[in-house]
Amino acid sequence: MENWLKTVNIRLLREEDLPELEWGGEYKRYRRIYREIYRNSQKGLSIPLIAETAAEGIVGQVFLSQKEPNLNYGIRTRYYFLSSFRVRAEFRDHGVGSLLLQECEKQARLHRIRDIYLNCERTNNRARWFYQEHGFKVVRIDEGTWTYVNDEGFVVTEPENAYLMKKTLSWILFK
Numbered sequence: 444m445e446n447w448l449k450t451v452n453i454r455l456l457r458e459e460d461l462p463e464l465e466w467g468g469e470y471k472r473y474r475r476i477y478r479e480i481y482r483n484s485q486k487g488l489s490i491p492l493i494a495e496t497a498a499e500g501i502v503g504q505v506f507l508s509q510k511e512p513n514l515n516y517g518i519r520t521r522y523y524f525l526s527s528f529r530v531r532a533e534f535r536d537h538g539v540g541s542l543l544l545q546e547c548e549k550q551a552r553l554h555r556i557r558d559i560y561l562n563c564e565r566t567n568n569r570a571r572w573f574y575q576e577h578g579f580k581v582v583r584i585d586e587g588t589w590t591y592v593n594d595e596g597f598v599v600t601e602p603e604n605a606y607l608m609k610k611t612l613s614w615i616l617f618k
């Protein structure tokens with residue numbers, strides 16, 4: 444493990460972190476989503492995790508949102524949906540993403556939620572390999588669109604062409 448990696452701290456998102464999640468404007472359009480995730484975390488409905496170093500500040504993030512069973516999808520228990528997973532480019536491939544994922548699984552166990560789902564763009568081979576290395580499996584292809592309200596209050600519809608991936612945590616580690 445590299446020295447700087449030992450100094451990476453994984454913690455919950457704070458309100459004052461919100462501007463930094465926009466990465467200097469690149470993700471400004473998701474401002475309202477980030478705020479909603481933060482608010483949901485205050486109600487116990489989401490777990491937004493931040494990776495930071497003392498020298499560099501926020502270097503990565505991942506959000507877990509708690510979802511109720513969805514019989515349309517054949518999902519019978521509560522589950523977490525993982526989203527907005529990213530590590531700043533210059534910090535990738537050193538283990539930060541793995542640390543964030545480990546903490547997600549720890550949180551899921553703490554909350555006795557066994558299944559974690561996520562969408563991975565079909566063109567994002569690197570991320571798919573990463574998830575598969577960490578035990579996620581492709582469940583099906585999700586094609587269509589998704590809609591959100593951007594920072595200016597406009598409804599934006601973006602195409603989606605993703606693999607729905609799932610990891611079921613083992614029962615043994617729940618004891």
Ligand SMILES: CC(C)(COP(=O)(O)OP(=O)(O)OC[C@H]1O[C@@H](n2cnc3c(N)ncnc32)[C@H](O)[C@@H]1OP(=O)(O)O)[C@@H](O)C(=O)NCCC(=O)NCCS
Pocket residue numbers: 444445528529530531534535536537538539540541542562563564567569570572573574576577
């Ligand atoms: C996907 C993503 C979050 C992974 O984060 P990361 O910090 O690069 O993840 P890690 O460093 O833990 O693992 C990446 C690779 O680095 C390697 N690695 C891990 N620790 C390492 C270390 N100490 N030294 C060298 N390599 C290491 C691992 O072998 C791993 O390979 P694998 O993918 O075959 O498992 C990151 O690549 C990213 O932000 N990508 C762009 C955004 C994105 O695509 N997000 C996913 C949306 S679905």
